Amino acid sequence: MSSATAPVRPVRTAAGEPDLAALRAAVRDWCAANVPDGWRERQTGASHDEFVEFQGEWLAALRAGGLAAPHWPADRGGGFSLPEQAVIFEELARAEAPRLVLHFVSLHHAAATLLGAGTAEQRERHLPAILDGEVWCQGFSEPEAGSDLASLRTRAERRGDVYVVNGQKVWASLAMYADWCLLLARTDADAPKRRGISYFLMDMRSPGLTVRPIRQAGGEEHFCEIFLTDVEIPAANLIGAENDGWRVAQRTLNAERGATMVELAERLAVGFGWLVDLARRSTGLDGSPMADDPVVRDDLARLATEVRALRLLAARAVAEAESGASASGALASVIKLYYSELLQRVTGYGVEIAGPAGQRAARRPMSAGWESGAWLLDFIGSWEWTIPGGTSEIQRSIIGERALGLPREPVLA
Known part of the structure; x- marks a missing residue:
């Protein structure tokens, strides 16, 4: 290059x-x-x-x-x-x-955490290394703690100068390549859920650590499980104070809500352009271009309007963040919800336009965005976006409570 x-x-x-x-x-x-x-x-x-x-x-x-x-x-x-x-x-x-797929967590989540809550020694150790190519993954979710992250069960017990960690993490993106992991573990089992969690920097070469890739419906192995058996983490690798990990984790999660959503919106706009080209190249039963079909044209016009709306929402979020006007976090949820479901609609329509020929086994380019032009695999992969980072149901609850002023959902026993 x-x-x-x-x-x-x-x-x-x-x-x-x-x-x-x-x-x-x-x-x-x-x-x-x-x-x-x-x-x-x-x-x-x-x-x-x-x-x-x-x-x-x-x-x-x-x-x-x-x-x-x-x-x-x-x-x-x-x-x-x-x-x-x-x-x-x-x-x-x-x-x-x-896209810097492999280095996204490193450059955004790990960096935001280190800059906001790390010690000077932690920052000097890792920030230059991240620019040199150090790869990070995120060990937050667990088999029974996804959307309800605060219910995580992985335990970290202080023993002298180390914490001994036991548990399991899941949906850790590209963990098979990672050098380091942002890890949440419970350090006080008796404290309220959000107050007994600590945040660690974990060396992925630590003894007792096993990574197992998860093969997905599209044939990829993007996500991984991480199994921890008596893994020792030096106490110096604690980020923030013990039992204050939940607050630190919010800084990590907020790193997803910056200008990167602008990139996702623009990449979806590029992908929509490919969809229009596909409609022009594809023919209907009568042999005419599908782009000439009035129904297809209406569908494309609707999607074009939605893509434009997403770009405007992303631009608004940047403007509000720059001015300090937005404090509720509801706009970030609106964008995440809208993007994830619009991604499904665009890629799903690509599968529909491509027809039976688009159902053949295909390969999508690695290092691409969520819309690569391999419509079937893109559509299958698009469903990932309605789950991580807060499911669509969670996002709707946030919007209802923070933006619309609706009462909080009752806690069921």
Whole structure:
């Protein structure tokens, strides 16, 4: 991968304000020079080793271009404001650049946790390593603690200078590649659920730790189970205070609600463009292009309107976050809910338009977004989005309580 242009830096007007138009042009030029040609073809059917190598090379290219961590502080290689971050993610999506799938948790969740709650030693140990390619996974959910994360049962017992951990985690994305894990474990069984949880940095090479990939309906092994048997974690790897892990975890979860939603919205817009092209190429029973069918045109118009609405919601979220106007968190839930279900509608319609030919076994490119053009596999994978990060049911409850002022749901015995 080349680095044919200078690193992208924040651009300011004469008045000291962000010059978003100039930044957009700079990112667009960088993408034109650095997005690898033919990467989708090379990543389709790639081996695990080829995927890891490609992701490392793309991280290095983005880092050299100043675009790997625009949301980090300036002295850490970032320094871009939220609107500037949105511009960067928009242009990467529009250029159909690869996603840093393998390094997402590292650059966003781990970094946000370390910057917000980590010690100076923890930050200096891991932040430079993350930019060098250190891979992180997230050990939050458990078989009986998904949406109700506070009911987790993994236990961590303090024994001198270490915590001894026993339990099981599930849905840990790409944990088979991870060097480190953001781990939640219960350290006080008698405390109220949210007050007895602690937050740890766990070395994935620790004795007693087993990772088992979960094969999904589309044939991928994106998620993993993690089994912990007497795993020792140094007390120095505790993030925040003991039993204060729930509060720290909110910082981790909030990392999903930044300008990255702008990227997801833009990538879905790109995917919708592929859907329109598919309708133009596909023919109906009478041999005419499906895009000429009035029903198909109405369906595409409806989806186009919904995609546009998602992009506007993401832009509104960035504007509110920049101004400090939004405090309820309800807008983030609206966007997450709307995106996840719209992703299903767009990819599902792709399966419908593709017809029987689209039902054949296919492969989707690794390092791609959630919409790759392999419509059947994209549709199967889209269902992941209505579950992690809070199910659609949880999001509706948050919207009802925080935005609409509805009473909280009763706690059933």
